[in-house]
Amino acid sequence: MTEETHDVRLHVNGATYDVSVPPRRLLSDALRHDCGLTGTHVGCEHGVCGACTVLVDGRPTRSCLMFAVSAQDTEITTVEGLTNPDGSLGPVQQAFLECHGLQCGFCTPGFLTTITAGLAENPSPTRDEAREMIAGNLCRCTGYQNIVKAVERAAELGSAT
Structure with missing residues (x-):
């Protein structure tokens, strides 16, 4: 018996x-x-x-919590x-590089996308707002200090463009 499939059109990164x-x-x-886009990592498979x-x-x-058919x-x-x-x-990626905001890199894609959205909403966050922005992402390596610095640096880079 073959598994039922659904045709889905996904618009990803402009393609x-x-x-x-x-x-x-x-x-x-x-x-x-x-789609062959392996930058998105799967850690817990529970949205945590x-x-x-x-x-x-x-x-x-x-x-990991959204079905592909829901992304049509x-x-x-x-x-x-x-x-x-x-x-x-991009500015968030450059800030992570400059501020040493990554170590093993596994959590980095999630941080980068989260921070990108956060800075679109609040382009000049305070340090506390930067911490709040990343509160839903976990990193086992960095201790978060350099990630917070990267948020601040990305805000600087974003305001310069």
Whole structure:
């Protein structure tokens, strides 16, 4: 017996992907396996760690909690879509590099997308607001100090453009 599939059109990082997925295929799995975008990491598969965070219509979304069929015709941005149009690092990515905001890198894609959305909403956060912005993402390596510095630096870089 073959498993039922649904045709879904995903708009990811400015490209369109027409995929055929089982009804319970998670968005994280569709991005990684059907679209070939492996930057979205899956950590806990329960929506707790934030490693799988992508932007869906500009809002941070745990892709391990969303079915791919639910993402039909939404605008999805993954970590791969955060670069500048010329392919250089975007401001949040550049800030992470400059401020040593990553160590093992596993949680980094989720932080980058979360911070991108947070800075779109609040382009000049205070240190407390920066901490609040990243509160839903877990990192086992950094201790968060450099990530908070990266939020502040990304805000500076974003205001310079």
